[in-house]
Amino acid sequence: MPVNEGRPAMKITALAAGFVMAGLDATVMQVAGATIQERLNASLTQLTWAVDGYVLTFAALLMLAGGLADRVGARTVYLWGMAIFVAASLASALAPTIELLIAARLLQGAGAALFMPSSLALLVHAFPDPRERTRVLGLWSAIVSSSVALGPTVGGIMVSALGWQSIFLINLPVGLLGMTLTRRFVARADAGQKASLAVPGHATLIVALAALSFALIEGPQRGWTSAAVLAAAATTVIATALLLVRERRARTTVMPWTLFRGPRFAGANAVGFLFNAAFYGVLFLVGLYFQHARGASPLRAGLEILPLTVFLPLSNITFARISARFANGPLLSISLLVAAAASLAMAAISPATPYWQVALALAVTGIAGGIISPAMTAAMVDAAGPENGNVAGAVLNANRQVGTLVGIAVIGAMLAAAPDWTTGTAEAFLAIGIAYLVATVAAWRLIAKPERRAALVPAGPATAQPTPALSRH
Template sequence: MAIVLTVRDSSGLKLAALATGFVMASLDVTVVNVAGSAIQQQLHASLSELTWIVDGYVLVFASLLMLAGGLANRFGARAVYLAGMAVFFAASLACALAPTAGVLIAARLVQGAGAALFMPSSLSLLVFSFPDKRQRTRMLGLWSAIVATSAALGPTLGGLLVSAFSWPSIFLLNLPIGVAGILLTRRCIPPVGGRRVRLAVPGHVLWIAALAALSFALIEGPRLGWLARPVLAAYVVLGFAAAALVTRERRAEHVVMPWNLFRGAGFTGANLVGFAFNFAVYGGMFMLSLYFQHARGAGPFLAGLELLPMTIWFPLGNLVYSRIAGRIPNGVLLTVFLLVAGVASLAMAGMSTDTPYWVLAVAVAVANVGAGIISPGMTAALVEFAGVAHANVAGAVLNANRQIGTLVGVAAMSVVLGTVTDWNRGPGLSFLLLGGAYLAGAAGAWWLIARSERQARNVRR
């Protein structure tokens, strides 16, 4: 693959150009959460429809990420990144103009397609733009800090916008960001040449069918009944698609996912951490935003403020990581902070509507104090174990796993809240699931990432 890079543009502008897509994608996950109650009221959306509004975006996002990684390899990461930004821009406008919940769900699906195009390309372009490992690690931390700041301020910003201008404004926010990102990318990021590769289209179709069936079963199961015919049909589609995908991947020359990379324990561990982390963080954010507004009667803006103890640590942790990266192994950092998050989440298993806010805020803050370190830590570990040559596809794999974690986490919270409608019990059960996810991530970080790092250090000695 021919790659021609120049250093004419400053590192700051390059970083801003490549973080813009992630900023929009992060905002659209966190902002929609606090707007959920307003969307339900103004569009007369049910809980399952609201879950589709959140998860439909994530479903397409996760489904197309691997295909998008292949497209970046074939047509060039910069071209695919710009195409994704343009699709996301148009879909955001369609979301803002949506007259019904159904139209909004459809526009969110298109948004997910745009995000899938620019997400893996963003990481790939960043890796190629900063070939020096030390500078790349620092830029990864700063890049994550920019994205994390948008995610941290998303709920509060979204609540302010919804309170002042109604829910469509949260999607209109993407328009100036998208324009800035497209212009900066065209000016600061040189083209990265592609290479002729065959895309595993049949495998991607099976992958999409499996995730869609899983999403339908999880989201519609509580409403229709777990043994209703449409849900049973989803089980059948899921089983068939998964079996067909496994069979095809074993025989095909061009596969959906680079399974050989998973032979490395460190690479597998980074993806396990990504799934568990997103399950807990975004599932918890979805649950708490509904809890604050429905159980405690908070408006969108107040709910956004009440979520700050959960999100404010994202950018702070990223800045800390950019300073300590290289001094403490990523596996150790991930294990410690995931373990702390798991214990703090399990401590809230007995919460009810009578639980003082400050108690909940402290527990949530402790659980998320390391969130800003976990995100860049897992990304740096992934790049280290996969190698720069596999940056495109490795970034797509990690992002796909993280988005599937978000998809399942939000759907799981919807299942709990739809099944246990008592706000004195539902949130507590939700925290049990969140704590379990964090602890699973901690176990994976220790046994897979930390051990692999120790073995690598022993080999170098």
């Protein structure tokens, strides 16, 4: 089928479809979880696997998928990922047991890992003019942010009206539309260099993440000293050590480790890991809390989560307006500190806590989160430089997904170990607040202070810094 080079709206729709599905699937499970537990007779540990299994394969395969797109072409890999994701969504909806749902969710994550990096590469290729591309990226980001923001509410409405299976069935028309439009309107991008994919390194990374997930998720149920959990913990350590040894000796590495020598790049990735662990940990937490501790229906829980997510796109727009006036480091540090304060305030939650106080804390966290995400991305781009922008973005995205994986697993473990939902929620909010505080320290010491030192050094030909405009996109 010949490609129609016009119709930019069709290109944007085609390439946003994957992100919309992935964004929805990352958040709708937060309100469907309690219903899935009841309908499939699942334990909290099994539900955590259903949520985290998706993130596990997504995080583990993301870097490998980026390299695969360079070899065979971004459009081909994008379509592969969309097809896998749609098939896995259908399998999720038809799953009669929690075990089959977990397997389908693992496959969903693999599909998302394929199409996510390819989507951005195709978007950049489809709009070569810098000015047009900037406008398109803004619209594309707004679509993606809106899908994440509306995910819990959409999930609550669909679960209440059509059943939990509907949150997966909605991916079928979206995915098929995205694939059709991609074939019709999105041209192939160059496949690029035929470089090695560092398959042994990626395989070792997958083993390390899978073992870590098993230890964190199964620990509360099996016991932290059980043979299986101890073996998983040992496997995590051994696989991580083997990966580091291989990365030092290999010609083709999984990660561009030289970039981590810069404090700002390392700081942005530390913040990314902690932010995703905290933010998605909260999403997982409050969806269960509202339904189990407060007796909310899926629809009501979706609406009650809305203060956390609805401000994300609005804060993204706010950041775009204020980023030219304030340095990323201080702005990022202040936003993280605000999120920490809101989370720590919820550590005193009790059955008598009125909803408006919970909503206020969630809203403050959401407003801060909408600034934290683009601010740390801008800090990462400034630190890596435009010549390393693509690989640096892939590293940050993969690192953030690992943070999501760990955050959900840790919150699930804390809830499983707690005597009741209110106590577990209070302890989880305390842990989340501490994570935000650690991220605040990392942002201040590794990003804000080096930024200030760099600003005091006159830029010569060999030390020129990226332009301020770069950090605003």
